[in-house]
Each structure stands twice: as structure tokens, then as C-alpha cells.
Amino acid sequence: MARLVGEQDLEDLARGAAVLGTGGGGNPYIGKLLARQAIRQYGPVTLVDAAEVPDDAVVVQSAMMGAPTVMVEKLPGGDEVVNALLALQDHLGQQVTHVVCGEAGGINSTIPFVVAARTGLPLIDADGMGRAFPELQMLVPSMFGVSATPMVVADEKGNTVLLRTTGNRWTERFARSATIEMGCTALIACYAMNGQQVRDTMVLGTLTLCQELGRVIAQARATHTDPVQAVAGRLNGHTVFQGRVADVERRTETGFARGRAVLAGLDPYGGSKLELNFQNEHLVAVRDGRVVASVPDLIMVLDSDSAEPVTTEEIRYGFRVSVLAAPCDPRWRTEAGLALVGPRYFGYDFDFIGVEERLSAEGGTS
Amino acid sequence: MARLVGEQDLEDLARGAAVLGTGGGGNPYIGKLLARQAIRQYGPVTLVDAAEVPDDAVVVQSAMMGAPTVMVEKLPGGDEVVNALLALQDHLGQQVTHVVCGEAGGINSTIPFVVAARTGLPLIDADGMGRAFPELQMLVPSMFGVSATPMVVADEKGNTVLLRTTGNRWTERFARSATIEMGCTALIACYAMNGQQVRDTMVLGTLTLCQELGRVIAQARATHTDPVQAVAGRLNGHTVFQGRVADVERRTETGFARGRAVLAGLDPYGGSKLELNFQNEHLVAVRDGRVVASVPDLIMVLDSDSAEPVTTEEIRYGFRVSVLAAPCDPRWRTEAGLALVGPRYFGYDFDFIGVEERLSAEGGTS
Numbered sequence: 001m002a003r004l005v006g007e008q009d010l011e012d013l014a015r016g017a018a019v020l021g022t023g024g025g026g027n028p029y030i031g032k033l034l035a036r037q038a039i040r041q042y043g044p045v046t047l048v049d050a051a052e053v054p055d056d057a058v059v060v061q062s063a064m065m066g067a068p069t070v071m072v073e074k075l076p077g078g079d080e081v082v083n084a085l086l087a088l089q090d091h092l093g094q095q096v097t098h099v100v101c102g103e104a105g106g107i108n109s110t111i112p113f114v115v116a117a118r119t120g121l122p123l124i125d126a127d128g129m130g131r132a133f134p135e136l137q138m139l140v141p142s143m144f145g146v147s148a149t150p151m152v153v154a155d156e157k158g159n160t161v162l163l164r165t166t167g168n169r170w171t172e173r174f175a176r177s178a179t180i181e182m183g184c185t186a187l188i189a190c191y192a193m194n195g196q197q198v199r200d201t202m203v204l205g206t207l208t209l210c211q212e213l214g215r216v217i218a219q220a221r222a223t224h225t226d227p228v229q230a231v232a233g234r235l236n237g238h239t240v241f242q243g244r245v246a247d248v249e250r251r252t253e254t255g256f257a258r259g260r261a262v263l264a265g266l267d268p269y270g271g272s273k274l275e276l277n278f279q280n281e282h283l284v285a286v287r288d289g290r291v292v293a294s295v296p297d298l299i300m301v302l303d304s305d306s307a308e309p310v311t312t313e314e315i316r317y318g319f320r321v322s323v324l325a326a327p328c329d330p331r332w333r334t335e336a337g338l339a340l341v342g343p344r345y346f347g348y349d350f351d352f353i354g355v356e357e358r359l360s361a362e363g364g365t366s
Numbered sequence: 367m368a369r370l371v372g373e374q375d376l377e378d379l380a381r382g383a384a385v386l387g388t389g390g391g392g393n394p395y396i397g398k399l400l401a402r403q404a405i406r407q408y409g410p411v412t413l414v415d416a417a418e419v420p421d422d423a424v425v426v427q428s429a430m431m432g433a434p435t436v437m438v439e440k441l442p443g444g445d446e447v448v449n450a451l452l453a454l455q456d457h458l459g460q461q462v463t464h465v466v467c468g469e470a471g472g473i474n475s476t477i478p479f480v481v482a483a484r485t486g487l488p489l490i491d492a493d494g495m496g497r498a499f500p501e502l503q504m505l506v507p508s509m510f511g512v513s514a515t516p517m518v519v520a521d522e523k524g525n526t527v528l529l530r531t532t533g534n535r536w537t538e539r540f541a542r543s544a545t546i547e548m549g550c551t552a553l554i555a556c557y558a559m560n561g562q563q564v565r566d567t568m569v570l571g572t573l574t575l576c577q578e579l580g581r582v583i584a585q586a587r588a589t590h591t592d593p594v595q596a597v598a599g600r601l602n603g604h605t606v607f608q609g610r611v612a613d614v615e616r617r618t619e620t621g622f623a624r625g626r627a628v629l630a631g632l633d634p635y636g637g638s639k640l641e642l643n644f645q646n647e648h649l650v651a652v653r654d655g656r657v658v659a660s661v662p663d664l665i666m667v668l669d670s671d672s673a674e675p676v677t678t679e680e681i682r683y684g685f686r687v688s689v690l691a692a693p694c695d696p697r698w699r700t701e702a703g704l705a706l707v708g709p710r711y712f713g714y715d716f717d718f719i720g721v722e723e724r725l726s727a728e729g730g731t732s
Binding site for chain 1: 453523524525526527528529530531532536539540543544546547
């Protein structure tokens with residue numbers, strides 16, 4: 001059912017999106033401000049279910065590309081947010097009818113609201129990942145042969161780069177290098193598809209889930225119950241660690257925020273250590289030398305008291321955090337899915353095992 | 367006057383173009399082979415004077431972009447040579463009517479013959495520099511506000527990148543990074559202009575000059591006169607050094623062949639040393655600590671016996687070479703020209719002085 005999303009919905013939505021962002025996808029505070037400003041100026045956004053989208057719709061994904069470490073300092077200002085979509089529409093020679101999110105994340109779930117508000121286009125309640133991943137080819141539609149191109153990369157200076165490539169991994173390479181030249185962040189429009197393709201290949205209901213997650217956190221805070229457990233419950237997730245950030249190494253390289261964080265355990269994990277490896281998003285969590293969760297499953301770092309999601313660009317020494325792991329969309333766990341986003345793709349020398357299996361093997365921590 | 371260029375013209379043309387290429391612009395032997403193959407298959411190319419081009423012509427530059435060190439190993443094979451032009455034509459929504467060279471150089475003066483032969487389009491006897499320069503904005507038309515974009519960068523895999531930018535230096539950055547992702551060489555189509563713009567902003571007659579230079583070398587060889595002096599005479603140039611290559615440092619970085627070569631003097635330069643600095647092309651020649659020639663003037667390294675041009679990717683220890691310097695197109699010596707291609711743009715801390723003035727100041731070496 002179509003519904004209007006206004007200012008009052010953004011707080012929950014951006015926070016929940018940042019939970020699913022698994023450390024990446026951009027800062028929820030900034031994401032909220034960007035969407036709020038657009039909705040104040042242009043009015044609320046119409047959110048529609050994928051089921052309502054006509055088969056012959058022209059759906060385009062709007063997102064921000066780049067390193068979250070830079071996104072928090074170099075915000076999209078105005079027209080460039082819409083320019084990428086308009087340049088793509090111009091190239092397609094067809095009127096775009098709907099906007100959709102590429103991934104869940106504090107900014108990448110809210111930038112599409114900015115685009116929808118400014119253009120008056122409806123936004124579809126879906127995304128391409130059911131979480132965030134660092135690279136452009138890492139969308140479920142890639143598995144089903146949907147091309148990311150034609151794709152436009154645009155900056156705030158008025159430069160646009162239109163890509164037509166022979167595969168989505170090539171698109172990632174060209175788009176990443178253009179993004180780096182643009183100053184490590186850019187606005188993109190890509191993965192043009194019709195309504196049927198949205199229903200067949202996207203992860204549906206993501207924005208509603210984001211809003212629910214935000215609401216679950218707010219309610220737990222208000223009722224003095226544990227908001228971290230509330231999130232875990234909603235996502236069929238498990239707490240894999242609680243501790244204090246003891247060390248963070250972070251560098252912005254090849255257009256990504258890469259690094260690792262080491263957490264020193266607090267009760268009931270006293271004496272244990274957890275290492276998180278990230279490339280924009282958290283990729284692997286290793287507890288006392290053993291992998292406890294890995295891509296494509298979701299690894300979420302939340303403030304232990306408030307369940308405020310902690311992104312990889314803002315995680316700092318001393319933060320007291322809980323680490324949750326939750327199963328990803330089942331399509332990511334197939335052979336084709338793991339080829340795109342499994343641990344081996346990211347250079348780790350082990351096979352994917354689902355978080356629930358890893359934890360039950362060690363006698364269940366939840 | 368329009369004339370047909372066939373196989374028999376290519377030898378002189380490619381060699382002369384490599385002389386004007388000032389070390390860059392690609393290897394003349396490979397350039398000749400590429401053009402010969404195309405002309406054998408598709409027939410001779412019609413070369414037209416700029417004066418004959420209609421005002422409303424749609425003229426596009428075809429060239430190869432990248433590091434010459436890679437170009438000699440990764441040759442353009444087939445369709446990609448034409449794909450860049452066709453993709454640009456598609457975007458322009460207008461039939462391209464003429465092809466033209468962006469720069470003089472062993473490959474970049476012959477690739478346009480390949481495109482012209484395959485498409486049947488006439489080639490204009492002109493280029494954008496009157497020599498070769500390493501970067502895309504370094505064309506006389508840039509000085510007159512002609513935009514390099516819309517521009518297409520294409521590779522042999524079928525990938526295309528279409529750029530629309532706010533300035534030609536931005537275009538260089540985006541095109542260079544796309545070229546690097548494509549494997550350090552790519553085919554480009556850019557600087558679309560009309561006939562009037564060709565006449566007003568390009569360097570005219572370049573291909574005829576290339577062919578003449580090649581013929582002058584061939585005749586001197588045949589008549590056992592000095593071919594190096596014959597080249598110098600034709601270009602109002604001066605010999606600034608004769609010697610043997612004693613040292614070469616060369617690296618392929620940021621998409622360019624960068625480095626320096628040191629020559630140990632031979633009679634009448636015995637005891638002297640000349641250092642050449644290059645970025646694809648020779649930028650500066652320093653003799654015994656004093657600059658004797660610099661961009662935008664032409665610095666040409668020729669085999670001392672045969673006057674065969676020696677490109678920066680093939681200059682080797684032990685080569686016996688003569689170094690010529692000759693005045694550039696006068697527009698490069700203006701303030702606007704020097705801002706684009708003067709020594710300070712390339713990071714050298716001295717002002718441009720024309721080679722004839724430098725040499726007369728030291729009492730004339732010629």
C-alpha cells in the first residue's frame with residue numbers, strides 16, 4: 001500500500017537503515033538531515049510497495065558512492081543529487097517513473113528520499129542488498145543478470161560520467177575511479193529496471209523494516225528494556241560480543257574506508273578479544289582467533305546502552321559496544337551469491353558458514 | 367586540396383609524426399602497421415585541407431590515450447578503434463562527417479587513418495597541438511574555449527565511458543583514470559567541433575608536414591647527407607646535444623611513462639652532459655646544469671646516424687642520439703598557451719624562454 005513518508009518518520013528510518021548498513025551506507029544523522037531538508041522544502045515522499053509498481057515502470061536507483069570517512073565531511077549539497085538521475089533519464093530516452101534504494105544505510109536509504117522529494121517521483125519500498133555492501137556489483141539483481149549500466153556518476157561541480165560496460169564488476173572499477181577523482185564521494189544513478197525486475201530481483205520491504213528497527217530501538221529506550229536485544233530479536237540475530245573498543249586502524253584508500261577495530265571483552269566476554277575487519281562495511285568478526293560471523297551475514301556494531309548504530313567511520317577508542325550477527329537474505333547464501341559477496345571474494349581464506357550454524361557449533365551464545 | 371593517402375605514404379608519415387611527437391604520441395613502427403592493415407582492408411584515406419571543410423561539418427578527434435610504455439605491448443585490435451567514435455556520434459545525435467588528429471605522434475597520427483579507413487570518413491590535414499603533449503587539455507582549441515566533452519573512452523572489451531565535464535582539465539582527470547582501469551591504454555573520441563572551429567583553433571597542415579619530414583629523412587639517407595640536419599632545417603630547429611645514452615630511469619605511473627635520460631656528450635659536446643625529463647613527451651633538456659630547451663618548444667631525440675626518432679618508451683642505454691630543439695606553434699608561447707603547457711604547469715620553477723633566444727644568449731649553437 002502506498003503511504004506518505006514525512007519528516008517525523010525519518011528519525012526511525014535513518015537509524016534502522018544504519019543498523020542494516022552494518023557499519024557502512026553512511027551516517028544516519030547526516031542522512032536524516034538531508035532527507036528532512038528535502039521533505040520540508042518539497043513535501044512528503046510517496047512510498048509504494050513493489051507489488052504496486054507497473055511492469056513497464058522505469059525504476060532507477062539513486063545512491064551516494066564513496067568512502068564514508070569522506071561522506072561525513074563532503075555532503076551532497078543540492079542539484080547533484082538529482083543530476084545523476086536526470087542525466088541517466090536523458091540517456092535512456094525514457095521518463096523515469098520510480099526511485100529505489102541500492103542498499104540499506106544511514107545515507108543510502110535517505111538519499112533516495114531526497115531524490116524522490118525533489119523530483120516528485122514515488123519511492124519503492126525495497127533495496128538491492130537487504131543490507132549494505134561496499135561495491136557496486138554486490139546487488140541481488142547482479143545475480144540475475146541485471147546490468148548496473150547505463151550508469152551515471154555525478155559530482156557537485158557539474159561533471160558527469162556515463163558508463164556502459166560489459167559487466168557490473170567493470171562498472172564498479174570505472175565508477176570507483178571516477179568517484180575518487182570527484183573527491184571520494186559522488187552521486188550515482190544506475191541499475192535501471194522495470195517493475196517485474198524489481199519484484200523478481202530486489203529485496204522487498206527494506207524501508208519498512210528500517211523504520212520498524214528504528215521504532216523497536218526507540219520503544220525499548222522509552223520502556224527501559226534492552227534495545228540491543230530488541231534489534232537482535234527483530235532480525236533473528238545473535239549477540240556475538242560485548243566490549244570496549246581498544247584499538248582502531250582506519251585508512252581511506254582506493255576509495256574505501258578500510259581498517260579493523262579490536263574490542264576488549266566486557267562481561268560475559270571478559271578476557272576475550274574481538275577483531276572486526278571492514279571495507280566501508282564490517283566484513284568479518286574474529287573472536288579469540290575464531291571467526292564468529294562473516295559476509296554476507298550482517299555484522300552490526302551498536303552502542304551497548306542505546307543500540308545506536310556505530311558506523312565504521314565513527315567507531316572510536318573507548319566506545320562500549322555490542323556486536324550482533326544476523327542472517328542475510330537467503331539468496332546471498334547460494335553459490336552465485338557467495339561468489340559475489342562471500343568471504344573469499346574479499347580475500348579471506350575460509351568458506352562461509354551461517355552465523356546460526358557457527359554459534360550452535362560452539363554451544364550457542366545468544 | 368583533397369588527396370588520397372595509401373600504403374606507400376605511411377612510412378614517411380609515421381616517421382615524421384614521431385619526430386613531431388617529441389618522444390611521445392606512440393611508436394611509429396606500430397602506427398604504420400596499424401594504418402597499413404586498415405588501408406589494405408578498407409582502401410585509401412581521403413585527406414582534406416581544413417579550408418575545404420564545410421562550416422557545419424561535425425569533426426571528431428580520434429586518438430589513443432595512455433602510457434606509450436604500455437601502447438607498444440597492448441595494441442588496439444579492431445572494433446574499439448571505431449567504437450569510441452560511434453558511441454560519441456550516438457550521443458551527439460549527429461552524423462560525424464570528418465575525423466582529425468588530436469596530436470602528432472607515431473600512433474596518434476596514424477590511428478585517425480585507421481578510423482577514417484574503417485568508417486570511410488575523410489581525414490582533415492591538421493592536429494590540435496603541432497606536436498604531442500601528455501595531457502588531454504593541452505590542445506590549442508582548449509585555449510579558445512572548445513570543450514573536449516562530450517568525450518568517449520573505449521576499450522577492447524566493449525566498455526565505454528562517456529564524459530561530460532565542466533572543463534578540459536577535469537576531462538583529463540576522468541579520462542586518465544578510466545584509461546588506467548582499462549589497462550593503461552584506451553581509444554578516445556573527443557573535441558567535437560565544426561569546420562570553422564577547425565580553421566580557427568587547430569594547427570593546420572600537420573599531416574603534410576609529417577609526411578614531408580619523413581621524406582626529408584629518407585632523401586638525406588639516400589643521398590648520404592646528414593638526415594638530422596635535414597630535420598633541423600625543415601623545422602627551424604637547432605641541435606642542442608649529441609651524445610650517448612648513459613642512464614635511463616623510466617616508470618609507468620599515474621597512467622604516464624615518466625622518467626629521465628642522461629646523455630654523455632660526444633664531439634663537439636665531449637665532456638658535457640644532457641639530462642632529458644619526460645612525461646610521455648620530452649619536457650625539459652638541461653645541459654651541464656643549464657636549461658637549453660623546454661616545453662612548449664619541441665625537444666626531439668633522433669638517432670645520430672639515421673635520424674630515426676627515438677621515443678621515450680624505447681630510449682635505451684648506449685643509443686647514440688642527437689637532440690634537436692625547435693620552436694612550437696606561436697600560440698603556445700602566449701600567456702594562455704604557457705598556462706596550459708609551460709614549464710611551470712609541469713612543476714618546473716623557471717619561465718619559458720624560446721629555444722632561439724636561449725641559444726643566441728649563449729652565443730649560438732646550431
